Amino acid sequence: MELNVCCCFFQISDIQTMKSNQTILKEFILIGFSVYPHVQTFxxxxxxxxxLLTLAGNLTxxxxxxxxRYLHTPMYLFLSALSFSETCYTLAIIPKMLExxxxxxxxxxxxxxxxxxxxxxxxxxTNCIILTLMGYDRFLAICNPLRYPLLMTNIACGKLVASACAGGFFISLTETTLIFRNSFCRPNLVKHFFCHMRAVVRLSCVDSNLTEFxxxxxxxxxxxxxxxxxxxxYIFIISTVLRIPSTEGKQKAFSTCASHLTVVIIHFGFASIVYLKPEASRGDDILIAVPYTVITPFLSPIIFSLRNKDMKNAFRRMTGNTVALKK
Incomplete structure (x- = not known):
């Protein structure tokens, strides 16, 4: 009898412990850069x-x-859409990180x-898809120049950008729903400076390996x-450019792709470090995520503006008109 009572007591105690561990959480604590207390102000x-420089570049x-009006072409509409998306992207992360x-x-x-x-x-x-659409735009302009005005109209460009947003957020909603459908257990410490999916999913009360995978x-x-x-x-673009007889024509064709290709390498290079690194090297996700969330959005507008002759000319026209109006 005493043995049964003891067993019952321990079972109730275990159940209470499990319930306390599975208390519905109302908030998380972002550890962030608190692991580096001496450099937080810096x-x-x-x-x-x-x-600030990222916002200034994208807003410009x-x-x-x-x-x-000279920039009202599909290529620059895609670029403007990318700048808007990256502005919202940084707005979702950096202000909270700074706070x-x-x-x-x-x-x-x-x-x-x-x-x-x-x-x-x-x-x-959305950024990944827009960068893909910008590559497709360059492909049509170089490989099918005669059909380009018919295929890549401003209306078609707008529909493609809308499709990019829909595709990006469809994937996002799917992943977020998979992660937050389960309850979370204490400790509620997110080992990151924002709600990164890998850091949050590991706080699930149930086995999170399948969801994370x-x-x-x-x-x-x-x-x-x-x-x-x-x-x-770019394979098709390079094969087409190499068939251009004049050196000047080749340089002009490649120059229209240089900025985009540079941003693609930086964007996907940093993203691959975040998502494709092996399990054994997952030591400090915080530092690894900084280039992808802070550096890439900062470099993107600089590359597209400094390496772009049309953007420089537009800036000169705008500043020239401003000076003329002041006079």
Whole structure:
């Protein structure tokens, strides 16, 4: 009798322990850069300056594309859409990261975490698809120049951008739903500076290996799929350019692709480090994610503006008109 009572007591105790561990969480704590307490102020200054420059660069590209009628072409409409997407992308992550660098309370609600993850994944996927569309635009312009005005109209460009957003957020909603359909257990510490899917899914009360595998597979498939499409378009572009008889014609054709190709290498290069690194090397996801979330959006507008003659001319026209109006 006493043995049965003891067994019953321990069973009830185990059940209570499980229930306490599976308490419905209302918030997460973002560890972020608190593991580097002595450099947080320095990191705040660096990231804040980079963020301001990123916003300035993207807003300049969007403003020039909107104001200058010479830039009302599919190539620059795609570029403007990419700048808008990257602006929203950084807005979803960096302000909260900057706040946590100075604040003691690094909490984020579960709903806020799911929204941040949804926008991060959706806008990241949108960026990948838009970069693919920009490669397709260059493919049509170089390989099918006669049909290009008919195939790549501004209306068609708008539909493609809308499809890119729909595709990016469809993948995002799928991944976010898979992650947040389960309850989360304590400790509620997210070992990242934002709600990265891998860091959050590991807090699930149930075995998260399958969910993590499925989510990673979806992300890697989208990443590799868009990258392979870009590589395919450039294979056709290079084969066409090499058949151009004049050296000047070859240089002009390659110059129209140089900025895009540079951004593609940086974007997919950093993204591959985040998603394709082997399990054994997952030591510090925080530092590894910085180039993809901070550096890439910072470099993208610089490359597209400094290496682009049309963008430079548009900036001169805009500043020249401003000076003329002041006079």
């Amino acid at each position: 990191l705040f200054v660096v990231f804040f300056c980079l963020y 590209i969007m403003g020039l594309t909107w104001v200058d 946590d660098l100075l604040a003691k309370d690094r909490s984020i609600s579960v709903i806020g975490c799911s929204l941040q993850m949804c926008f991060f994944l959706g806008l990241g996927g 499925i989510v990673t597979l979806i992300s890697v498939s989208g990443l590799l799929g868009t990258f392979l499409l870009i590589i395919l378009t």
